[in-house]
Amino acid sequence: MKGGGGRTGRARAVEAVVRAVMSASGWLAIVILTAIAAFLVVNAWPAITDPNVGLVRMLTGTSWYSTNAQPEFGFLPYIVASLRVTGVALAIAVPVGIGAAVYISEFAGRRVKEIGKSVIEFMAAIPSVVYGLVGVAVVGPAIKDALHLPSALTALSAGVVLAFMALPTIITISEDAMHAVPNDLRMGSLALGNTRWQTAYKVIVPAAGSGIFASVMLGLGRAIGETMVVLMVAGGTMNLTWSLTDSARPLTAVIASEMGEVVQGGMHYSVLFVIGLTLFVITFVANLAADLVLERQRRRWRR
Amino acid sequence: MSASKRGARVRNAHLVEVGMKIVTGAAAASVMLSAAGLLAYLLYRGLPSITWDFLTKAPRYGGIFPAIVGTFWLVAGTAAFAMPIGIAAGIYLSEYAPRGRRTRLIRLSIANMAGVPSIVYGLFGLAMFVMFFGFGVSVLSGSLTLACLTLPVIITTTEEALRQVPQDLRQASLALGATRWRTIRKVVLPAALPGIVTGAILGLSRAAGETAPVLFTAVFFSAPLPMSPLDKTMALPYHIYIMATQPNKPQPGIVWGSALVLVAGVTIINVVAALGRSRARRRVTW
Numbered sequence: 001m002k003g004g005g006g007r008t009g010r011a012r013a014v015e016a017v018v019r020a021v022m023s024a025s026g027w028l029a030i031v032i033l034t035a036i037a038a039f040l041v042v043n044a045w046p047a048i049t050d051p052n053v054g055l056v057r058m059l060t061g062t063s064w065y066s067t068n069a070q071p072e073f074g075f076l077p078y079i080v081a082s083l084r085v086t087g088v089a090l091a092i093a094v095p096v097g098i099g100a101a102v103y104i105s106e107f108a109g110r111r112v113k114e115i116g117k118s119v120i121e122f123m124a125a126i127p128s129v130v131y132g133l134v135g136v137a138v139v140g141p142a143i144k145d146a147l148h149l150p151s152a153l154t155a156l157s158a159g160v161v162l163a164f165m166a167l168p169t170i171i172t173i174s175e176d177a178m179h180a181v182p183n184d185l186r187m188g189s190l191a192l193g194n195t196r197w198q199t200a201y202k203v204i205v206p207a208a209g210s211g212i213f214a215s216v217m218l219g220l221g222r223a224i225g226e227t228m229v230v231l232m233v234a235g236g237t238m239n240l241t242w243s244l245t246d247s248a249r250p251l252t253a254v255i256a257s258e259m260g261e262v263v264q265g266g267m268h269y270s271v272l273f274v275i276g277l278t279l280f281v282i283t284f285v286a287n288l289a290a291d292l293v294l295e296r297q298r299r300r301w302r303r
Numbered sequence: 304m305s306a307s308k309r310g311a312r313v314r315n316a317h318l319v320e321v322g323m324k325i326v327t328g329a330a331a332a333s334v335m336l337s338a339a340g341l342l343a344y345l346l347y348r349g350l351p352s353i354t355w356d357f358l359t360k361a362p363r364y365g366g367i368f369p370a371i372v373g374t375f376w377l378v379a380g381t382a383a384f385a386m387p388i389g390i391a392a393g394i395y396l397s398e399y400a401p402r403g404r405r406t407r408l409i410r411l412s413i414a415n416m417a418g419v420p421s422i423v424y425g426l427f428g429l430a431m432f433v434m435f436f437g438f439g440v441s442v443l444s445g446s447l448t449l450a451c452l453t454l455p456v457i458i459t460t461t462e463e464a465l466r467q468v469p470q471d472l473r474q475a476s477l478a479l480g481a482t483r484w485r486t487i488r489k490v491v492l493p494a495a496l497p498g499i500v501t502g503a504i505l506g507l508s509r510a511a512g513e514t515a516p517v518l519f520t521a522v523f524f525s526a527p528l529p530m531s532p533l534d535k536t537m538a539l540p541y542h543i544y545i546m547a548t549q550p551n552k553p554q555p556g557i558v559w560g561s562a563l564v565l566v567a568g569v570t571i572i573n574v575v576a577a578l579g580r581s582r583a584r585r586r587v588t589w
Contacts, residue, residue, distance in 0.1 A: 011482050011485070012482075014482075014484060015482050015483060015484050018484040019399060019483075019484075021391060022391050022392070022394050022395035022398075022399055023395050023399060023400070025388050025389075025391035025392035025395055026391075026392045026395035026396055026399075026400060026409050027409065028388060028392065028454075029392065029409055029412040029413045029416060029454070029455070029458065030408060030409060030412045032412075032416060032451055032454070033412045033415055033416055033419075035427070035431065036419060036423065036424075036427045036451075039426075039427050039430040039431050039435075040423070040426065040427065040430075042430075043426075043430050095330070096330045096333065096334065097330075097334075099326060099327045099329075099330030099331070100327065100330040100331035100333075100334050102327045103324075103327035103328050103330060103331040104331055106327075107324050107327060107328065108331070115335075116331060116335060118577075119334070119335050119338045119339070120334070120338075121573065121577075122338060122342070122570060122573070123334075123338045123341075125505075125508060125509070125512075125569050125570060125573050126341070126512070126566055126569070127511075127512025127513070127514070127540055127565055127566070127569065128421075128512070128513075128514065128515075129512070129514045129540040129541075129543050129544050129547075129562075129565075130345070130512070130543070130562045130565060130566055132544070132547070133543060133547045133558065133559075133562055134341060134344070134345075136547055136548075137547075138344065164337065167334055171334070195316050195317065195319070195320040196320060196324075197319055197320045197323040197324065198316065198319075198320075200323075201323075218418065221418045221420075222418075224420070225418075225419070225420025225421065225422070225423070226420070226421075227420065227421060227422040227514070227515040228514050228515060228540075228544060231544075232544070232547060232548055252420060252422045252515070255422050255425075255426065256422055256425075256515060256518055259425075259426075259429070259518070259519050260518075260519070264434070272426070273426060273430070276422070276423050276426040279420050279422070279423055280419060280420075280423050283418045283419060283420055283423075284415055284418070284419075286418065287414060287415045287417075287418035288411070288415065290414075290418075291411060291414045291415070
């Protein structure tokens, strides 16, 4: 039995090694997320602590003169630009997305459901730069002609294109949430004589509420963090305005278009990392909210 | 309640029912139709410029070959880093991880990684791989950056595929005296493999289309074919971006042709992966 003992001994060693490797891979997610935050903070630190730049002055300042002898880095206009573009995107994507999700989950037959899901998968798979291209060539000019605007590249055009990119996220996750509502509730409501819409409106949507909220949060995260579409379609002029038909220069576009020209390690470089950190914090909060709410819902339906 | 009043209410509910079915149906239909319109428009604008020369020649001869090759290498590099780690992490979460706060923390990190904007991955890649590790603007830096971005997708889909494997199979194998790892390797992994591969392919096809993360980490507008992992490279999405935003657009055919090649590549990979998954699902019955 000596050989047998050796074999189990070796098996035990292999088991331990494998376990260590697997768990290290799992923990790597935490390591990477921490590393992202750490590298952003370290590179943003010179700008945050500089007496002439400083975090508060950047977040509330309204003038951005990066190449002046006495440069100013107030990026409030860029934050407002991000909000304008994201606001348009969500104003379209939330009602349309939830409506489509209700239809696919509650009204559609099996075939329509399957076709719908594959179309949404296709939409989600299209690269953002292609959406940007379509925005520049088709959506922007169409909006310009329809509203008689002086320019095709506006916050409105970018927001409309972004809505398409947020839609797959919102539809998929809302639909999942409605699908996860126990069928008993649906059947119970229908058995009481409610119509399908009454069931959807009074039973399913409230029950799936947290999932729908999560889908909106994740859609928001996608829209505010999207780079290529706003870089190509939003116009890129710095201006502090709430007007939707003016050009916009959102946070992501600032990083993408200016990082190529800065002196690496300089103040401008550091300020771009502050903008990155701002985006990281915004999306982190949106995702955390979505995740906490989803987890609560999961626990509720598990019983 | 009088009979007529009830009749009116039922009729009313019926009207609302039909109305809302139309409204929500219109929402769904508008989404579907725009997707179909987008595909049709891409084909209409892109197809005329797709020729053999377009796919196999350098830009100065009107082709996009180096951009295709560059994207291929970036994706290959991403796969090399993200697949082993992502699959291992998925196995850990499904098979080993105890229920508890630490595992919850890992899951939370993965969910948050998935939500980090791609441009922020670009900044991270620039700071960590390009500057800190000194890999420079290169295929290696770009692949590592894209790997970080793809990791959450691969981890999540791997874990889901493993969870689909019934618990009985594991218990039967363990009851026969197999160790945990032997059970995973011989029983669980083969059963879950189609799902894992599909997930990995979906993640990689996303990486193929990303522009923002490689902007400062890997690409250069007219780089020659990369000869080593430390070379700069061209990439299809970046090529589209540059060609589309040039002030004097010389050949719109190149832009739309490139866009069609990228979308077709991504879509074909996705469809093949989805078909493979559904076939495998049909074959395996528990």
